[in-house]
Amino acid sequence: xxxxxxxxxxLIKTRGQQVTLSCSPISxxxxxxxxxxxxxxxxxFLFEYFSETQRNKGNFPGRFxxxxxxxxxxxxxxxxxxxxxxALYLCASSLTQGTYGYTFGSGTRLTVV
Amino acid sequence: xxxxxxxxPTLSVQEGDNSIINCAYxxxxxxxxIWYKQESGKGPQFIIDIxxxxxxxxxxxxxxxxxxxxxxxxxxxxxxxxxxxxVYFCAETSNGSGNTGKLIFGQGTTLQVKP
Numbered sequence: 001x002x003x004x005x006x007x008x009x010x011l012i013k014t015r016g017q018q019v020t021l022s023c024s025p026i027s028x029x030x031x032x033x034x035x036x037x038x039x040x041x042x043x044x045f046l047f048e049y050f051s052e053t054q055r056n057k058g059n060f061p062g063r064f065x066x067x068x069x070x071x072x073x074x075x076x077x078x079x080x081x082x083x084x085x086x087a088l089y090l091c092a093s094s095l096t097q098g099t100y101g102y103t104f105g106s107g108t109r110l111t112v113v
Numbered sequence: 114x115x116x117x118x119x120x121x122p123t124l125s126v127q128e129g130d131n132s133i134i135n136c137a138y139x140x141x142x143x144x145x146x147i148w149y150k151q152e153s154g155k156g157p158q159f160i161i162d163i164x165x166x167x168x169x170x171x172x173x174x175x176x177x178x179x180x181x182x183x184x185x186x187x188x189x190x191x192x193x194x195x196x197x198x199x200v201y202f203c204a205e206t207s208n209g210s211g212n213t214g215k216l217i218f219g220q221g222t223t224l225q226v227k228p
Contacts, residue, residue, distance in 0.1 A: 031214055033214035033215070033216075035216075042202075042219070043202065043216075045215045045216060056214055056215050058215065090157070092156075092214070094214070097214065098214060100162075102159060102214075102216075104149075104157045104158070106155050106156050107156050
């Protein structure tokens, strides 16, 4: 079966712009979580969505937001981009809320210039 | 505060040898731990997990050991192969129940396998 699909794979944006990233979970999975990966900070939790509701949020500024649709697909948005937002953004899906059976996508590489 | 760390940034082993990757965690309330493998250009891939009511769990060529007394986790890979070359992360759940999508990751150890 298809894995977690993230689009686009690569993105280049300019400081001050906003960006939307998309994540399609494995079919049947209802929980989606997002992570930011940078060389300096490693993998950091952004937020978790289950049944279209944000269930958990990490320590990121309000410029980072997300949502989940009725088909479990999720998007995350970053407004007023900063150079430090350059990172690999990963989403992971699981059947239900929680970390059991987590499957990660290959990520979206965002570069802010 | 919560943190999960790995002792060594890079581990180099000979093909066929056993590898041991270590991880220290600080949250004594954590009760679920996972090891992930990340290859270049890919997302983390689940290797093996363990709950805090266990101290050892084995998979195919991999074993995870948990020492709650010293808050230490290790991943043992038997007969290491070139395909095992990757970055390995340990992770823990933050609220101890597993009923959350929030994982706290260590910084990662790069495993290099020499042919």
